[in-house]
Amino acid sequence: MDTVVACSTPFGSSALSVVRVSGPKTKSFVLSLQKNTKKIKHSSPLLSSFLDEDGVVFDEGIITVFFGPNSYTGEDLAEISCHGNPIIVDQIISLACSFGCRIAEPGEFTKRAYLSGKLDISQAEAVSSLISSRSLEGAKLTYKNLGGELSANISSAKETLISVVGEIEFNLDISEEGLQPDLFTKSSQKILLLKNKMEEALSGFKKTNILNLGASVVIAGPTNAGKSTLFNLFLEQERAIISKVPGTTRDVLQDTINLKGMPIVLKDTAGIRKTKDKIEREGINKTQKELLSADLVLFLGKKEKRKKKDNKYIYIFNKSDIKKPASGEYDIQISALHGKNIKALKNLITKKLSGGSSVSSFILTSKRQVENIGRAKEHMELALKGLSTETSLELVVEDLNSSIFYLDKITKKTTKEDILSSIFSSFCVGK
Ligand SMILES: Nc1nc2c(ncn2[C@@H]2O[C@H](COP(=O)(O)OP(=O)(O)O)[C@@H](O)[C@H]2O)c(=O)[nH]1
Numbered sequence: 001m002d003t004v005v006a007c008s009t010p011f012g013s014s015a016l017s018v019v020r021v022s023g024p025k026t027k028s029f030v031l032s033l034q035k036n037t038k039k040i041k042h043s044s045p046l047l048s049s050f051l052d053e054d055g056v057v058f059d060e061g062i063i064t065v066f067f068g069p070n071s072y073t074g075e076d077l078a079e080i081s082c083h084g085n086p087i088i089v090d091q092i093i094s095l096a097c098s099f100g101c102r103i104a105e106p107g108e109f110t111k112r113a114y115l116s117g118k119l120d121i122s123q124a125e126a127v128s129s130l131i132s133s134r135s136l137e138g139a140k141l142t143y144k145n146l147g148g149e150l151s152a153n154i155s156s157a158k159e160t161l162i163s164v165v166g167e168i169e170f171n172l173d174i175s176e177e178g179l180q181p182d183l184f185t186k187s188s189q190k191i192l193l194l195k196n197k198m199e200e201a202l203s204g205f206k207k208t209n210i211l212n213l214g215a216s217v218v219i220a221g222p223t224n225a226g227k228s229t230l231f232n233l234f235l236e237q238e239r240a241i242i243s244k245v246p247g248t249t250r251d252v253l254q255d256t257i258n259l260k261g262m263p264i265v266l267k268d269t270a271g272i273r274k275t276k277d278k279i280e281r282e283g284i285n286k287t288q289k290e291l292l293s294a295d296l297v298l299f300l301g302k303k304e305k306r307k308k309k310d311n312k313y314i315y316i317f318n319k320s321d322i323k324k325p326a327s328g329e330y331d332i333q334i335s336a337l338h339g340k341n342i343k344a345l346k347n348l349i350t351k352k353l354s355g356g357s358s359v360s361s362f363i364l365t366s367k368r369q370v371e372n373i374g375r376a377k378e379h380m381e382l383a384l385k386g387l388s389t390e391t392s393l394e395l396v397v398e399d400l401n402s403s404i405f406y407l408d409k410i411t412k413k414t415t416k417e418d419i420l421s422s423i424f425s426s427f428c429v430g431k
Pocket residue numbers: 222223224225226227228229230241242243244246247248249271318319320321322334335336337338
C-alpha cells in the first residue's frame with residue numbers, strides 16, 4: 001500500500017495548516033523531519049522542528065501520530081501542524097514525496113477509512129455532507145449519520161425483513177394447509193411499518209438537502225410589483241435599486257439569507273413584460289431560466305387562469321397598504337414597503353421548502369441513498385400487494401429479498417469500484 005500525503009486545510013496564508021500522511025512510511029517520514037529524534041507515541045502531540053533534506057530547519061510545529069488500526073484511515077496516520085504558509089506546506093509535501101509518498105487523491109483518506117472497515121459507505125457520505133453543509137442544523141443532522149445512525153436504521157430494517165422472510169419460508173416448507181393462520185396479517189403489519197419508515201426518510205430528505213445545500217428562491221412577477229423592495233426587506237439592506245420606473249432591475253441580483261436555520265439563495269429578477277429594450281429583454285430571458293431551476297418562486301402577481309396550481313409558486317398580493325385584490329387567487333397579502341405580514345410569508349416559505357415534513361430519525365444525505373431506499377420501498381409495496389391478494393408466497397419472498405438487496409447497497413462493504421470513485425471524487429483533497 002502506498003503512503004499518501006496531502007494538505008487537509010484550505011490553501012493560502014493562515015495561522016496554521018495541517019498536512020496529513022497515511023500509510024506504512026508515515027512513522028519513518030515523521031522521524032526524518034525531526035532534529036532531535038524523539039520517541040513517537042500513539043495519539044500524543046509532539047513539538048518538533050521540521051528539517052529539509054540538507055538538515056536545515058525551515059519551520060516547527062506539532063506532529064500527532066496515530067498508530068493503525070486506531071486511526072481515521074486504519075493505517076499509521078500523521079497530522080503535521082505547521083505555520084500556515086503555502087511555501088512551508090509545499091516543502092513538507094515535496095519532502096514526503098522524495099521520501100516515497102505520493103499525493104493523495106480527493107477523498108483518499110476517507111476511502112482508506114472505508115476500505116479498512118473504519119466507516120461504512122453511508123458514514124463516508126456523511127463525512128462529505130458534513131464538510132459541505134451550509135447550515136448548523138444540517139451539520140447536526142448529518143453528524144448523526146457519521147456516528148452510524150443510518151447504518152443502525154438500515155440494519156434494523158434488514159433484520160425485520162429477514163425475520164419475515166424466515167417465517168414465510170418456514171411456512172412454505174410445511175404443507176399449504178398447515179400455514180400459520182395469522183401469517184399474512186402479521187407479515188403485512190411488519191412490512192407496512194417499515195414501508196412507512198422509508199416514506200418518512202424519503203420526505204425528510206428534501207428538508208435535509210435544503211439544510212445542507214441551501215435553496216434557490218426567486219422573486220418574480222410583473223414590473224413595478226415591488227420585487228426589489230421585497231428583496232431588500234429580506235436582506236435588511238438597500239441592495240437593489242427601487243424605482244417607479246418599470247424595467248429598473250435587469251440583471252439577476254442574489255444574496256444568501258438564513259430563514260429559521262435554512263440557508264437560502266434569494267434572487268431578485270427583472271420584471272416580466274413585453275419590451276423593445278434589448279438589455280431588458282436579455283434580463284427577462286435570465287428570469288425565465290431562474291424560474292426553471294428555482295426551488296421556490298415568490299411570484300408577486302396573480303396566478304394565470306389557464307395555469308395549473310404549481311406547488312413551487314407562492315402567489316403574493318403586494319401593496320396591501322393601498323389596495324385590495326380585485327380578483328385572482330393569492331396565497332398571501334403583504335406590504336413589502338411597510339413590512340406587513342412578512343413573518344407569515346417567511347413561515348410559508350420555510351413550510352413550502354421543507355415540504356411540510358419534519359425530519360425523521362432516518363436521515364438520508366445523498367441521492368444514492370434516496371434511490372436505494374426508493375427501490376427498497378417499491379419492493380415492499382409489491383410484497384404487501386402480494387400478501388393482500390394472497391398470491392404466491394414465493395413471489396413475496398422474492399420482493400422482500402430485493403428490498404434487502406437495495407437496503408444492503410446503502411451500507412455495503414463490497415461496493416463496486418466505479419461507485420466508490422464517484423462517491424470519493426466529490427471530496428476535497430486531504431479528507
Ligand atoms: N405602497 C406601496 N408601494 C410599494 C410597495 N412595495 C413596493 N412599492 C413601490 O412600488 C414601486 C416599485 O417597486 P420595486 O421594488 O422597484 O418594484 P420591482 O420593479 O418589482 O422591482 C416603488 O416605488 C416602491 O416604493 C408596497 O408594499 N406598498
